[in-house]
Amino acid sequence: MDTFKILGFIFVAAALCLILKGYKTEYAFALAVCSALAVLTLILKNIAFPLKLIQEKIAESGIDGSYFKVAVKALGIGYITSFVAEACRDAGQNSLALKAELTGKCAIFILSVPLILSILETALGFTK
Amino acid sequence: MDVDFIFKIAAIGIIVTVLNLVLIRSGREEQAMLTTLAGLVVVLLMVVNSVAELFDTVKDLFGL
Numbered sequence: 001m002d003t004f005k006i007l008g009f010i011f012v013a014a015a016l017c018l019i020l021k022g023y024k025t026e027y028a029f030a031l032a033v034c035s036a037l038a039v040l041t042l043i044l045k046n047i048a049f050p051l052k053l054i055q056e057k058i059a060e061s062g063i064d065g066s067y068f069k070v071a072v073k074a075l076g077i078g079y080i081t082s083f084v085a086e087a088c089r090d091a092g093q094n095s096l097a098l099k100a101e102l103t104g105k106c107a108i109f110i111l112s113v114p115l116i117l118s119i120l121e122t123a124l125g126f127t128k
Numbered sequence: 129m130d131v132d133f134i135f136k137i138a139a140i141g142i143i144v145t146v147l148n149l150v151l152i153r154s155g156r157e158e159q160a161m162l163t164t165l166a167g168l169v170v171v172l173l174m175v176v177n178s179v180a181e182l183f184d185t186v187k188d189l190f191g192l
Binding site for chain 2: 009012013016019020023024026027028030031033034035037038040041044047048051069072073075076077079080083
């Protein structure tokens, strides 16, 4: 499903949400979340193949794969967190959206701690 | 796939709205309230199921 089909689909979903918002706002919210889900699933399908390609290339080339793994995990966390934060904003809950983003940031920070430590060790190694 | 979810939810929303109006006109406010609640439960269950499905796909893909 190429980009123009996805964009067209998003446009139709937005129009449907507008219709439903007039009568029942909770359905408009459910519709918005569901269309976001559909788009994200489609995008995931497109992303899966190149990601596998890069991982295989890095595995072959012998570079330490852990750094790339952390980056891919951070990407996944960011992906889900932004989806949830935007859904909360759709529902009008700005404070909840900020909490969701805060959770995502903390998760990514925890993920990156080993990376920071290894960089510090190499840096300290130079000073000795 | 998820694409027809959207139209299912839109259809449920419109049907529940029409049912609501009909029930309110005929003087049965309680049933109107119950129909809206039932429709909402059905829609939210569908949404929760597809959210779970998306989270699983992301977990597999990004190795979380």
